[in-house]
Amino acid sequence: MKLLVKKKAEAAQKRLKEAMSTLHYRKYSSRLERIAHIVNDNVDRLVDGVKYGGISKKSLEHAVKAIKNGRPIAKVGYPQIISGEKEKQFLEEVAIESRSGTSLTLRKARDLMENIINDSEEEGENEEKIKKTVTLKTIYAFIKRHPELKSSLPKQVDINRLAASCQKLLKPWYTELQSLHDENKYPEELIFNIDESSLRIPTSTRGVVVHPADEQAGFKKTAERMPNATLVARKAADGISLTSVVMWPSANLPKELTTLLTPSLDIWPNTKSWMNKTSFKKYALTVLVPAIIDRRKRILKESHRCLLLLDSHSSRADPTIWRQFKETEIDVFTFVHTLYTYRSRWTEAYLQY
Template sequence: MHTESPLTPSQIEEKIQNAIIALQLKEFKSIRKAAEYFEVPKSTLIARVAGRKSRTQSHEMAQILSNAEENTLVRWISRLTITGFPATPMLVKEMADEIRLRRVQVASSRIPTSTEILPIGHEWIYRFQKRHPELKTCYSRQLESNRAKEATPENIQAWFDAFRTRLIERKYELDDMYNMDETGFGVGTTQSTRIIVDSTQKSNWKVTADKQECITAFECVNAAGKALSLMVIFKAQNTNSAWIPKDTPQSWQFSTSTNGWTSNSHGLEWLKRVFEPESKKVSGDRPRLLIMDGHSSHITGSFIAFCIEKDIDLLILPPHCSHLLQPLDIAVYGPMKRYHALEVDRYSRAGVKRIQRAEWVELFQNIRKKALNSSNIKAGWRGAGLQPSTPQMRTSNQDLDLSILRSSPPDGTELRQANQTFNKALADNDSLASPTRRYAKRMTRLVESQNAEIALLRKQLADAQEVIETRKKRTKGKRVKLQGQFVFSSEEVLKMVREAEEKPKEKKPRGRPRKRPIEELEEETEEEEPDSSSSDLELELDECVARRTR
């Protein structure tokens, strides 16, 4: 026998509301007939018509979030599930805390302290889920070992469906669709590249700098082929002004961390100091789309709350699919890493054992100009199938490397042309003897070989000279330890340096500091010991003498 499934509380409440509206419109003559028609308890309908609140409404005052706030949180969880990055219980609690904190800020002119707001208990998630049966708890499948297992056509197609839905609903322009990602650079590290070596030598290693550290760079590009300002994270405790040269773009941001990697605070600071002001100038009141991977530094309660407040739509990439769907990974970071490796090799050939941070900032300006151009950025969006929207490119499981740079063959040298002319003249002249002919050919080959050797030496010398001249031109200036905030822009750093240089210096006395005169102290007289102690001492001496004489 088939039995209907029990209704959820929200469905029962919907029926009661329909019954009340029908009674107000006088569609039924009695409450009993309305209760029978809508299949709700008559006693409940009588009480509700009389003005009694529902159980949900009566318990709302005791809840941490209001019903409207909880419904908003449920919709956000649903959107996050569709994008392929389901919310964790910890993230839901962070979002609830963020909603509650901002609600208090709106109602009050001052910012409440953390002690004024009680923390959310561990049982709140269970009660919240019980109030919203449409939510369920399950364990996400983790396949970290193989990226290809996650990059299935089904997962990619589901993400493209969510992307196309957002595109239709919000009607984004090319200037309003952004992709952000961070990447690490090893200062002093190079790449494993294809090389040509002497076959008689067994070694195929490449010399690198002694000291290596990680520097993280935040990059963000839009579908129109433009890039936002850079944010750099050094491995240090505090930012030092000596690391930022004076010709550094003023909009660049600099920060530090204990390991040179990003953190939750860095992601939020980048959103506030870089993305929001710079993208707002371009988009105005139009909605903005921000596509990112699911790194933990991006998906935090404060990060998401700020995006909701500023009308920024987040779209999270599926796990392990950034190499297929992220424009920066497809056509920007590849050339950028190769240019970086070439610069590191150039410094190593010049005999530089350690690349200074200020030098790295200078060389990265040139690297960024070469790799972060409009054609590479547009190629990344096109290769990801996002602009124009062509999901079939990505669902075919064809992982094409679209970041390979084209190179033209080198032109011939004048010496080679001269040698060809000379060899042709020798061939046409039959009057020369064979030994002379062989000697002339040998001389031409020798001259060409020596010229090539000189060209190589000149290139190495020019590279070394360029590094030396760059270090000479760089003025060290005043080293200022930057404190007071977490992230600094180039403009703020240079301003602090100027203020420190303009500050009058305290004159130090010349020569060695004079020694302080030794103050004469009154002689302390020892107290006279009692006679008993002296007599005891005499007895001890007598005993020692007696032992020695035995």
């Protein structure tokens, strides 16, 4: 009995192989499409096609069904839900959305395809249409079928900074900075920058976006505030880093973090965990200014003025800090912000003191 079953299986495999090599079926490019047509023509059984082709039964069933209904077969075996002019329209809409800077997420792409499919161009159509639904799986299959499309993670960009990155704002800022540098001739060792960075990557703002394959992924606006720790780092233009501070979101410093404390890294408990006026004043007066003065002494350039570059965050708005900067001959120049000109309100505050 087993021998008979084996012989029947071998005969079926041979029959299928011979059919696939004939000119009638060789006109179909993919193996799945050939086998589906062979099964549909009753040349061989579906079960033999699955065994011979190494494909799933579900994919082959969908492919055969597509042939019977007169629809084209997708590479994964599912009948195409969109084709012709509507398919072309969808591809054009994806390109337009991506080039306009919009984050076309998978869900937005699904809604876009669903709207295009269900949009009837026929006038005077009275009978109620059954609305077709599109799944995320359909979008993935569509991207797989179209090499001109790609899905990837978007770049996280602060929308305000993106808007400020234009020549109209940057050119006068660089001109003013160059003028200041020519006047005081700051040595590299005395040009400093302060920056704050979140130590937590917010997964809630991440997600795959769909875009043309020949273009970069779009951007998504970052959340304004989120639970996180903040790293405050400062570096000199010669590449030397000064003491960094981590603002940890707790009332007291956890014991497990005490082992990380070094002369180059300090950790401050901070219930809000982001920089505010109180924390920046403490940082500027107890860490930043003393370190700059100490460095100036160690490199024997006590008579040289220093240049400090920082952003125009609201935490900088404390007259005590600006008076201290002026007394210690630290010139402060703030980065371009969309709400201010290159001489920002904090630069003006500095000049008042």
